[in-house]
Amino acid sequence: MKKETKIKTPDTNLLLKHFESGDNQEKQQMCTYCGLILFGCFLFLCLRLWYLQIYRGAEFKELSEKNSIKYVRLQSYRGNILDRSGRLIAGVQPSFNIGVVLKDVQDVESLISKLSQLLDETATDIRMRLVSAKGQPSYLPVIVKRNASWQEIARVEARLYRLPGVVVEVAPARQYPYGTVAPHLLGYLGEVSLDQLKSGNFPHAVPGDLVGKSGIELKFERELAGRSGYKMIEVDAKGRMIKVLKVQKPMPGKDIQLTVNLDLQLAAEDALSGKSGALVALDPRNGQILAMASSPKFDPRIFSRGLTKMEWKELNDPLLTPLVNKAIQGQYAPGSTFKIVMAAAGLREKAITPYTSFFCNGSLKLGRRRFRCWKKGGHGQTSLYKALVQSCDVYFYNVGLKLGVDRISKYALGFGFGKKTGIDLPGEKAGFVPTRQWKRRRFREPWQKGETLNYSIGQGFLLVTPLQLARMIAAVGNGGKLFKPQYVLDASHVLQAKVPVHTGTLALIRKDLVGVTEDRHGTARTCFIEGIHVAGKTGTAQVIKQMKRRESEKMAWKYQDHALFVAMAPANDPQIAVAVIIEHGGHGGSAAAPVARAVIERWLKLRSPKPSTILQRKL
C-alpha cells in the first residue's frame, strides 16, 4: 500500500512522502480533535477571564483602585546565643533603619541630597546603597541607614511628609552584653546578597535582611533566624492605614546554648589580646568546647552597618588575618608538642621502653648532615622523662629513626591529625600529615631520612590546627578517646575514634608531662599552678628554615617562630585540655604557656571557689 511518488518540481528534486489514504483520514480526524481541544481551551480561558474580570471584578477593582493593600513585614527576633550557664553572649535589641521605597520616589537625586543632610552619611554612600539594590523589587525598601541614631530618626520623622518613599523601620539588631566575645566562633551578620538569595539556603530572607555570614550565625541560620510575619493593611490614597486586614505573627528564632564558659572565654581573650594567635579549651571527658579564641578579634557589628575602606583593609591584613578563626583555620607545624605522639608511638611499637635512654651531645649526625638539638651543649644521657621534660630533640631523632616515616604518619593520623575534626563550623581546615607516597607523587622524589628526623620533632611538612592539638592532648588525658568537638550544650557527645595506644602508656606519658611544668628543668615552669598538677608540653614551630636562621629574637617579627603549648589539668583526672598558639611568639614556654595558665587558673577558681580567692577578688 505504500505510495512513494517522485515528483519533479521545477526547481527541486525531493522525495515526497504522502500519507496513505487511511492514514490521511486518521490524520484529518486528529486535526479535527485538536481543533476541538483548541476550542475547549479558548472557552476555558474565557471562563477564567470572566471569573476574574466580571465575577470578582468589582472586588479586584477596589483593591487596585486605591492601591489599597499594603503588606508590612514583621521581622522576627533572632535567637539568642547563651553560654553554658545561660549568660547572654549575643542577644537582640530593637534598632531603627531608614529605608527608601524606590517606587514611591519621584526625584531620586534630590532625595539623596536631602537625606545626606539629615543623616550622617555622604551622598555618595547613599547613592551606592541605592545602586547596589538594583534588581530587587522596587516595592521593598532599600535600607540606606542601619541602626540610625535618635537624632537622625527625629530629623527624618519630622520631615517624613516631604520625603515620599522614605520609611523608618524597626528592626531587631544583634547586641553583645559582654562586648565582642568570641566573634570568630559566633560569626557575624551581614546583609543577604543576591547570590545567597538565589542559592535557596535562605528561604525566608528578602533583600535587606541580615543573615549569618560566618561561624555559628551561619551554621545555625535556620534555627536562629525564625520566620518573619506580615501585616496586611488597607490604606487610603495617601498611604494612611484604614484597617488591619490580616496579621501573620513572626516566629522568633530559637536560642542556642553553647558549651562555652564565658569566664574562660574572657580569660583567654584577655590573655591573647595584643598578640596574634589562638586558644582552644576542651573538656576531655566529652569533647565540649569550653573556650575558643582567636586573636586579633574583630567587631561583628561593623558588618551589618557597612564597612569603610580602612576597616576592610584592616580586617584583611595578610599577617594578622583578624577574620580568620585561627583555632580551626590556622595550620601550623606542631613543633615539639608532636613529641607526645612520638613518645606514644615509640612505646606502642616497642621502639623504646619507659627506661630506654639515648645520649645527646647536642646533635645527631646523619650521613654528612648534622641535626642539632635546641640545646647547644646537649642533654647528656637522656631518659624518656628527661626528653619530654626538657624537650630533647636528639632523643626523638633516635625514636624517629627506629619508627620510620610510615609508622610516624600512622600515629599522627591516629591522634586525629590530617583530617577535619568534624566540628560544625564552616571553613574548618584539615591540616596535613605527610606520607612516603605523597612525597613521591608531589615532588617525584623518595622520602629522605633527614625529613624523618624533622618530622620526629614536629617540623617540616606536618601541619595541625589548634583544635586538633587540643583534641590530641585531651585524648592523652582521657585514655585515648577522640571526641567530636561540640559547642552546642544539648548535643550528645560523639566518640569518633580511639587512639591506637594503650591506656597505661598514655597514663605514663601524662605523668612525665607533669614534669614539664613542675620539674626544675621543665620547659614550661611558667605554667606551674599551685594546688593543681598541670601536664603540658611546649613547642616551637619554625617559620623559616633552620639553615637560614640566626638568633630568633633578632629577626623581624614575621620571621620569628610560632610558640605553642598544650596542657591538661588536673593531671590525674583531666577535666580541661588547652592548646595555645602564639604566632611569631618565640618560645612556647615563655609566650604560649602563660596564656594557657591564665585559662587554667580561671577554671580552677570557678571549680573551687575557695574563701581566699573570693576575698582576693573583693580586695
Added chain:
Amino acid sequence: MLNKRILKEIDYVFLLCLVFIMALGFINLWSASAAAGYPFQWKQLQWYVAGTCLMIGAMSFDYRKLSKYSLHLYIFTVIILILVMFIGKSVSGSQRWISLGFFNLQPSEPAKLLMAIVISAYFAQEEKERFGLRDLVKPTLMVALPFLLIFKQPDLGTALLILIIYGSLVLFARLKWGSFLIILGSVLCAFPLVWKLMKPYQRKRVEIFLNPDADPFGAGWHVIQSKIAVGSGQLLGKGFMKGTQAQLNFLPEVHTDFAFSIWSEEWGFAGAVVLIAAYFLFLLRCLNIAQNTRDRFGSFLVFGITAMIFWQMLINICMVLGLLPVVGIPLPLISYGGSSVITTLLGAGLIMNVRIRRSLFQG
C-alpha cells in the same frame, strides 16, 4: 517563486490574524513601555519588520529542503546551545543570551523552532501506522540533548516547552495504545524526580503558586498583583495607558512575561477575549493547513510549529491568570523580545510555505 499562482494560495485569514496580533502587541507595548520607563515599542517594531522580512524569506524556498538538511539543523541547534554555555551573557543567574553586537540572541528561542523542524522531519521519514516504544528511543535521545542544555542554563520553562512540543508531535504521529499508557505512567512517575532536580528558586515558585499568600513579598507578589491587574480591568478595562497596576509599577515584567496582564487591565474582558480569539482563529487556520496537506513532512511541520505557538500562548496566559506557576515563557508576538518575535514569525513563514506549495504536490 512568488508568482501570481502562489499569491492566490496565501491564506489571508491567517495573515490578517498575524498582523492584527502584532498591532495589538505594539499598542500594548506602548503602554507597557511607559510603565517600564524605556521605549520598548520602537525596538519591538524593528523586530516586527525584521521578522516579517524573514517570514517572507521563509516562504520563498521549498520547505522540503529542511527535511533534507534536518541533521545539519540539529547539529546547529546543539552548537548554539553549547555556545551559550561558554560565551553566554549571564543575567540574574541564568546564562541565556549570546551577544551579537546589535542584538542579544536567546538561542533557546530558535531552538524551539529548530527542534520542531527536526522532530517533524524524523517522524515524516519513519513511515509507521502507529509508533511503539522502541521507535521512540532515537527521537527521545535527540530531544534529550537540547532539553538538558536548556535545563542547565537554567531555563526550566523553555526546556519543558521543548518536551511538550515533542510530546504533541508524538501524539500527532500516533502511538500504540500500550505505549501511550506506559509513557503516561512514566511521565507521572517522573514528577518527583523533576522536583528533585529543580533549583530552589524554581521549587519556591511552584510552592508559591500553590499558596501565594505564603510569600506576599517575594514571588507570590507577582501572582497576586497580576490577578488584581487582570481582575480590575472588568468588562471594558481602564483604558489605554490608564492601568494603575501596571503604570504604578505594581506589576513586574510588564513588557515581557506579564504583557497580557497589562492588556487585560487596560482593555478589560472585551479586549482580552478579542486577543485570545485572534490567537485561536490563527491557530485553527494553522490546523486547517496541517489537515489539508498530504505531504507527511509538511503536515508534521505545520503541526509542530502550531503546537509551539499554542503551548507558549496557553502557558503564558495561564500564568498571568494565576493558573500556573510563574515560568519565563513569553506570549508570542505580544511580549517584548527579538528572539521570540523572530522565531514566531519564521515559524509562521514556514506554515505559509507549506500552504502555498500544497497545490503543487496534489498530483
